[in-house]
């Protein structure tokens with residue numbers, strides 16, 4: 001692939017600071033990968049002296065792959081391509097002594113952080129989830145702005161902020177004394193260290209002789225400071241970004257950093273790119289017209305030579321289930337007619353909670369899919385627990401499932417008991433479950449261990465018997481019998497989390513019931529068949545490696561940044577969802593518009609929006625208005641599917657499912673043929 005003159009200039013300018021400021025799909029990321037190769041090939045840089053920072057782990061893996069393809073693995077060895085946080089972690093690992101830490105520090109995730117803060121602030125804050133969340137984000141913002149607890153106390157104006165600053169101090173002390181770091185520390189600590197310690201700073205400036213940063217518009221204050229410290233006075237760096245795609249202000253991102261760059265580095269070479277190589281003209285025009293509603297600091301133009309393309313589509317649905325049915329139906333038909341691959345499709349949404357119904361429909365229709373970021377339903381621990389129980393119910397030979405459930409919830413069946421049971425079963429070629437009934441077990445196992453074990457397996461065996469006759473009742477009895485709900489409340493970080501988990505369990509139960517009962521179109525399944533369907537899905541997720549598989553991609557708009565897909569479904573285009581209600585309330589529509597812009601510009605060939613007439617929100621049924629962003633699009637390029645006659649829910653279910661099932665049958669016949 002040839003670079004255009006603007007890209008070429010950005011790649012070849014290596015003597016000073018360089019900014020590529022350009023719209024979506026104009027080849028900014030491409031400039032970074034080509035420039036790395038150029039630095040090594042033409043400018044005598046060693047790979048280990050070059051660092052590139054990307055926004056997500058996925059993006060950094062892709063970039064490594066691309067560079068290795070251009071250069072060969074050997075030449076690319078030693079390159080540092082990572083996210084800001086991984087780079088920070090690398091610095092901390094090497095400089096832990098200078099930081100006054102032990103080498104055995106550990107990392108805190110959000111859940112740990114929440115639990116600790118709750119504990120620490122007991123006497124200061126009432127138990128209030130919103131307040132606690134505010135505290136977490138305030139501390140995070142302080143850290144991102146390089147403000148320490150004393151500093152925070154100094155700038156805190158309101159009484160609330162003073163209390164927050166005090167809690168920040170307690171939290172900070174606690175982390176230090178336990179040798180623990182949170183997410184924001186991964187940037188904060190290296191930045192402070194490089195600021196204060198000249199020797200360390202010079203060491204890293206020697207190590208990283210050229211720095212490249214992708215998605216620069218989303219750097220926050222501490223990240224920008226880290227960039228400045230790493231490049232030093234030599235200022236050999238290239239950053240690329242697009243102010244219209246700044247979507248992380250809630251994490252302290254400062255798009256103004258683009259403006260600051262020119263002030264901090266007067267010699268800055270600014271390159272603008274104008275050709276979009278990703279999308280059809282209609283998609284690009286729609287994106288441009290939408291984003292023109294935001295005020296602009298930088299003027300940018302973008303054109304595409306990829307032809308006009310087809311019109312953008314808007315589909316409306318009665319409710320969320322119907323929305324997912326429609327997307328699945330369209331997707332199957334499209335895949336069949338156009339002989340595409342599943343990985344050519346992406347379903348993008350504003351919030352993680354929206355993914356659930358899509359997962360269900362895709363799973364039921366055997367369409368392979370993958371959820372990036374956010375946890376997929378089937379990889380949640382509570383779902384894995386329940387699935388393991390179901391596996392034992394349908395197959396008593398399944399030792400690994402048995403081992404997962406034997407002590408979940410806790411039944412005081414210790415490792416020694418299980419080991420002896422294992423040896424016994426092995427010798428006799430029996431499964432653990434079946435062996436547990438052997439009379440002879442008393443020879444090796446005695447006392448409480450055996451008693452607990454047999455009480456459990458005998459009870460489970462009764463459920464197994466019931467399963468053959470009445471699977472739904474059997475599973476219901478099982479969930480009650482193990483008192484899984486209490487177990488969740490005992491082991492979850494908060495009652496809220498426990499409730500969520502129990503809700504997931506109920507959802508799985510409901511899916512199972514539907515599949516067991518079947519409907520006009522889907523034959524009733526046996527429990528064993530249902531379990532196989534669930535397990536396959538679970539395995540697909542576990543087998544998921546970095547290599548690309550042929551799966552439909554599901555992700556939030558935030559996670560989709562930098563990526564591209566031939567066919568995109570942007571779902572939930574409703575006031576309250578996109579723009580999100582909290583942003584409407586806080587008058588922060590511009591950031592939501594940028595988010596919509598990011599979504600639209602992911603699409604290469606076709607783009608479909610969907611919206612619901614009714615949606616369940618926080619337990620209430622609402623009738624949302626279409627998103628204002630849909631109305632801002634150039635209407636000549638958008639087809640609104642005509643309002644259909646309002647049909648009864650029952651009829652709709654029938655027609656929706658008939659269509660999906662009909663298409664599926666078609667597909668399967670085609671595969672056989």
Ligand SMILES: Nc1ncnc2c1ncn2[C@@H]1O[C@H](COP(=O)(O)OP(=O)(O)OP(=O)(O)O)[C@@H](O)[C@H]1O
Nearest residue numbers: 002003004023024025026027028029030277278562
């Ligand atoms: N000179 C070129 N000729 C042909 N195709 C190109 C050229 N430059 C980039 N592309 C292709 O255009 C697409 C978009 O490029 P890239 O992802 O680098 O854009 P970007 O500016 O980083 O987009 P985003 O703002 O979404 O991150 C990619 O498929 C890339 O391979």
Ligand SMILES: [Mg+2]
Nearest residue numbers: 028029214562
């Ligand atoms: Mg990019």
